[in-house]
Amino acid sequence: MYGSDKVPDDSERTAFRRAEKQYKLYYESNSKKKKQPKHVDLSDVLDFKNILESSNNNGEIPPGIVALSSNFGLPVFRLENRPGFYFIPEALSIEEQCRWIKESLISFPQPPNRTNHNAFYGRIHDLFSAAKERKFLESSKDDDDDTKEWKLVEEDQRNYDVSLAHNKIPDALCELAKRMASPAMPNGEEFKPEAAIVNYFGLGDTLGGHLDDMEKDWSRPIVSMSLGCKAIFLLGGKSREDPPLAMFLRSGDVVLMAGEARECYHGVPRIFTDKENADISHLELQFSQEEDCCFLEYIQTSRININIRQVF
Numbered sequence: 411m412y413g414s415d416k417v418p419d420d421s422e423r424t425a426f427r428r429a430e431k432q433y434k435l436y437y438e439s440n441s442k443k444k445k446q447p448k449h450v451d452l453s454d455v456l457d458f459k460n461i462l463e464s465s466n467n468n469g470e471i472p473p474g475i476v477a478l479s480s481n482f483g484l485p486v487f488r489l490e491n492r493p494g495f496y497f498i499p500e501a502l503s504i505e506e507q508c509r510w511i512k513e514s515l516i517s518f519p520q521p522p523n524r525t526n527h528n529a530f531y532g533r534i535h536d537l538f539s540a541a542k543e544r545k546f547l548e549s550s551k552d553d554d555d556d557t558k559e560w561k562l563v564e565e566d567q568r569n570y571d572v573s574l575a576h577n578k579i580p581d582a583l584c585e586l587a588k589r590m591a592s593p594a595m596p597n598g599e600e601f602k603p604e605a606a607i608v609n610y611f612g613l614g615d616t617l618g619g620h621l622d623d624m625e626k627d628w629s630r631p632i633v634s635m636s637l638g639c640k641a642i643f644l645l646g647g648k649s650r651e652d653p654p655l656a657m658f659l660r661s662g663d664v665v666l667m668a669g670e671a672r673e674c675y676h677g678v679p680r681i682f683t684d685k686e687n688a689d690i691s692h693l694e695l696q697f698s699q700e701e702d703c704c705f706l707e708y709i710q711t712s713r714i715n716i717n718i719r720q721v722f
């Protein structure tokens with residue numbers, strides 16, 4: 411080997427992996443007191459909040475970004491070098507954000523909907539109210555509580571199986587997704603929301619670089635909504651070798667990925683739960699009533715992503 415005797419380990423093998431590593435949460439190893447997050451340079455992270463502000467103030471937007479108008483009255487941005495990718499900053503009102511945070515915690519995890527916990531614990535009813543009471547599930551096989559079904563299923567079921575029981579996507583969420591999807595839809599056609607996935611992120615959780623390739627028609631967008639703490643989203647290219655673009659995703663932002671953008675690797679290497687970076691003061695205000703304190707407590711250290719897909 412010439413020049414260097416350092417063989418890159420797996421975590422540094424591709425440009426996408428290197429970017430994930432650059433933004434991922436690491437702690438200072440020499441800190442004696444509380445765990446201190448390592449400083450990360452965020453100056454290269456694209457910030458659509460600033461872009462929206464400048465576009466509203468003086469119509470100026472950075473090169474490579476194009477502003478479109480939408481039929482729902484909000485500016486939509488697209489990237490010149492990533493056809494099919496759309497960013498709608500502040501797409502959801504504060505009320506909508508709070509509503510979908512509550513639904514994500516209370517009703518969406520209810521059986522027969524499936525969650526990642528099912529592989530280990532079977533069905534779990536009333537997960538959020540149990541968590542509020544600080545209850546934990548015990549993985550004891552001879553537990554005869556019939557609200558839990560101790561059934562092992564394959565962990566990696568990457569398909570859409572409509573024969574599996576599931577709850578309907580709420581009408582209001584379907585309507586919201588249809589409205590948001592319109593900038594990425596072929597002329598005059600309406601998006602059909604057929605599946606919804608909810609991702610829950612705590613501090614240190616990441617979503618590794620991936621493609622969503624289980625849907626039939628990639629010309630239809632994935633409608634992806636962010637709730638709670640701010641995150642970094644990496645939008646790569648068609649190869650993991652293409653250096654990804656990093657951008658912030660805040661509560662209320664919506665991203666669309668359609669067409670060519672469906673072939674682009676993407677992931678979430680970082681969420682921010684610290685006061686300075688989380689950007690959730692509007693949610694803290696909205697959840698300030700006593701009866702909402704459990705939602706507040708949850709969302710102050712978490713991010714939720716709801717993504718809605720046309721599958722068939």
Ligand SMILES: O=C(O)CCC(=O)C(=O)O
Nearest residue numbers: 607609622634678715717
């Ligand atoms: O959390 C996000 O913003 C992205 C989610 C995503 O890419 C997925 O669920 O496939």
Ligand SMILES: [Fe+2]
Nearest residue numbers: 620621622676
């Ligand atoms: Fe994805």
